């Protein structure tokens with residue numbers, strides 16, 4: 493096999509897939525059409541290709557570190573591609589089943605994906621719970637297909653010579669998931685008290701008539717909107733706030749021709765912000781449709797973090813090693829995404845960037861948004877524990893698994909989850925673990941920036957220059973390697989817990 497040709501085709505394939513997703517979410521294409529792409533690039537993910545990549549890796553001497561890391565990632569991507577190719581029909585069936593499901597509500601038949609947004613805007617608890625129950629029921633119908641799809645993955649990993657799905661992803665990301673789950677459990681313990689009391693306050697403020705002990709998933713959708721903060725986050729200020737935030741770091745977003753912002757309204761555009769790496773660093777697209785509110789701001793900043801990471805990736809590195817741009821380990825990019833969205837956890841930043849608010853109001857905003865983040869991290873801690881068990885099971889249609897899922901998420905978040913979501917609410921490839929590592933990295937990186945450039949690091953061009961140097965390396969390094977390279981040692985869940993406890997505290 494000619495590795496340069498493989499890399500060229502892999503880059504082309506990845507760009508084409510990103511473009512198709514962009515066109516679908518931007519509302520240019522009603523349906524997501526990937527079949528012809530999979531067909532055209534099918535050779536990338538065969539057993540032969542995987543074996544050839546593995547051989548090339550084995551034959552590359554240890555001192556050629558970058559080449560070896562690249563081949564490892566390519567091999568990982570090819571293995572994931574192999575699993576996906578074998579499960580493709582099931583994946584399509586799940587998608588068809590899910591998108592054809594409808595929820596009856598007030599004489600209308602609503603597509604299942606549109607329901608969470610309606611629940612999140614429903615102020616009456618009994619109504620959002622009724623709608624949520626119907627939404628959960630709609631998931632049940634596709635669970636056989638979802639189970640079959642995961643079972644297909646489990647069968648495929650055996651064919652690739654791995655003991656388990658977990659062993660494959662451990663190999664790809666270098667993560668010991670059980671050790672990570674230990675850290676996650678410690679995080680759950682440490683933040684339990686602070687999370688619960690902060691949650692009790694916001695429930696009293698934003699969810700009248702609902703008590704802490706009877707919180708449901710339906711209430712979570714509403715809670716997440718943080719309607720009490722709406723007046724501080726109007727839709728029309730979203731993009732100017734983003735531009736000012738980046739300007740503090742010396743980056744002028746209006747001059748970034750390579751990061752194209754798609755803010756146009758289209759009937760079938762998905763309103764959630766998203767970032768697409770079409771052909772970085774030259775073509776990165778940021779899709780937005782501002783609706784306002786704190787959650788909308790944080791999502792945009794998260795996606796913009798991805799966009800800056802891809803947009804500043806070295807052209808030479810991306811050309812030579814496209815696998816560093818389309819790395820199967822997503823932790824690195826998620827870390828940079830959190831760095832920008834967590835600016836909203838810094839009262840000093842909030843005061844400077846959201847005009848006309850008092851110190852007290854800024855603290856209230858920070859407390860609420862740190863609570864949201866803490867709940868999100870706690871949910872992923874619980875997911876990781878559950879996913880380890882799920883992927884060790886051979887028979888996935890299991891009431892025991894469904895109950896384990898429901899107990900774990902409900903306890904961690906204090907919002908009761910239905911067992912029926914135990915297969916729908918799982919991202920492929922232990923994505924929960926990538927998020928957790930990214931959070932622990934981000935807080936460590938933020939500490940480092942603060943130590944070097946002061947509490948107002950986000951107003952320092954030099955901090956911006958250091959970030960640009962990091963973004964330049966794309967996802968060449970894992971978050972653990974980056975932490976060591978920057979000189980901040982190990983990524984730390986203790987620091988993550990401390991930082992959130994401080995941000996959630998009343999003062």
Ligand SMILES: [Zn+2]
Nearest residue numbers: 794798826829
């Ligand atoms: Zn992300």
